[in-house]
Amino acid sequence: MRNLKEIMESNKTFTMIKPDAVANGHIGGILDKIIKSGFKITAMKYTALSAEKAGEFYSVHKERGFYKDLVAFMSSGPIVAAILEKDNAIEDYRKLIGATDPSKAEPGTIRNLFAKSIDANAVHGSDSDENAKIEGDFFFSAFEKF
Numbered sequence: 265m266r267n268l269k270e271i272m273e274s275n276k277t278f279t280m281i282k283p284d285a286v287a288n289g290h291i292g293g294i295l296d297k298i299i300k301s302g303f304k305i306t307a308m309k310y311t312a313l314s315a316e317k318a319g320e321f322y323s324v325h326k327e328r329g330f331y332k333d334l335v336a337f338m339s340s341g342p343i344v345a346a347i348l349e350k351d352n353a354i355e356d357y358r359k360l361i362g363a364t365d366p367s368k369a370e371p372g373t374i375r376n377l378f379a380k381s382i383d384a385n386a387v388h389g390s391d392s393d394e395n396a397k398i399e400g401d402f403f404f405s406a407f408e409k410f
Contacts, residue, residue, distance in 0.1 A: 276306070277353040277390045278399035279361075283341035284384035291344055294387060297374055298348060301360050307347040307400065307409045315339040321402055330383075337383065345403040347396075354390060361389045 281294050299305070313321065318338040325331045350356055362373025364385055369376035379386035390396035400409070 274393050275349055275351055275353050276393075276400065277348050277357045277396045278388075278403075279346050279348055279357065279390075280388040281344040281346075282384070282386055282388060283337065283343055284380060285378050285386040286342050286344065288378070288380075290378045290386065294374055294378060295344075297360065297377075298346075298357075301350075301356070303348040303350045303353070303357070305346050306349045307404045308344065309346075309403065309408070310342060310344050311403075312342045313339050321399075333383070347400045347404060347409060354393060354396060357389045358391070361387050 279298070281291055285291070285294060295305075315335055318335045319326075319331075322331065322334055322338065325334060348357060360374060362369030362375040364375070365382040366375040366379035366385060369379070374387055375385050388399075390399055
C-alpha cells in the first residue's frame with residue numbers, strides 16, 4: 265500500500281517552458297492552458313540554464329547525437345520551470361502538451377499551438393513520477409515548493 269507522500273508525488277509533474285517559447289512571448293498562453301486544464305502551480309521560476317547546468321539536466325541523453333545541440337538550445341535563453349499538481353498529473357500533462365513533433369500534435373495541445381519544430385517544441389514534461397521528482401528537485405529547493 266502506498267503512503268500519503270507517494271500518492272502526493274504521483275499527483276505532481278515537472279514542466280519547463282523552453283527558450284523558444286519564452287523568446288516568442290508564449291509564457292502567458294502556455295500557463296493559461298495549464299491552469300485552465302486544472303493544474304495547480306506549486307513552484308515556478310523564471311531562470312536561465314548555463315551550458316553546464318543544461319548538460320547536467322539532460323545527462324541521460326549524453327551519448328545521443330542530439331545532446332550537444334540540445335544543451336546549446338536549452339542554454340540559449342531564459343526558461344520557466346514549474347512543478348504542477350493535479351490528479352493523474354503525469355499522464356494528463358503529457359496529453360496536454362502533445363507529441364514532441366508539433367506537426368503530429370493533436371489540435372489544441374500546447375505543442376500544436378506554440379511549438380515551431382521537433383527541436384523547438386515549446387515545453388518539457390516529465391515522463392514518470394520518478395523523473396518528475398528528480399527534475400523538480402533539480403530546479404527547486406524544499407522551501408520553494410508549496
